[in-house]
Amino acid sequence: GQSLEQPSEVTAVEGAIVQINCTYQTSGFYGLSWYQQHDGGAPTFLSYNGLDGLEETGRFSSFLSRSDSYGYLLLQELQMKDSASYFCAVRSLSSARQLTFGSGTQLTVLP
């Protein structure tokens, strides 16, 4: 089986930096994706890590450590519009044709 753990809620203020962690347990591992979902909206792809290290896309960065079965999403210069749920998702060898999503982290950005 597979399992992913991420914090259920995170709160930060505008302009700050926030890190959302994700730990996973899978039998075999391809990579870790991150998705953003605003209330009432569809999940939107943010980033993917197939190899160890940091991937940067504008204000968002994502990190992966395969040896630690751990990744994180880093959001810099937080804006009010970043208030949303953030999901990590894994693709594993045992379920290569699907993504398994975590339960999500609700980020609230305060003024």
Add this chain to the structure above:
Amino acid sequence: DTGVSQDPRHKITKRGQNVTFRCDPISEHNRLYWYRQTLGQGPEFLTYFQNEAQLEKSRLLSDRFSAERPKGSFSTLEIQRTEQGDSAMYLCASSLAGTIYEQYFGPGTRLTVT
């Protein structure tokens, strides 16, 4: 590129009725996925198509659920004899070949079973 579309956006039905949802993926995407999402949870995989072939189906998926993608373009998801536990958001996503990790989601169909 008009994105992934789903129809209807909302469906209210009585327990025991059958419902069918439609998904139109991004035209050049040959991979199509169905997910179910309940409040406070991440999307839960239901089934996957590559072109018209249904290649994977969740073991958690009841026999009351069936999906088709007859010509490798749009897809339908049918739920027979709906139960209150089927109430959820049903999401469709599509992706290019080789990019399972980057999926484009539709707005979803919210099903309420009374």
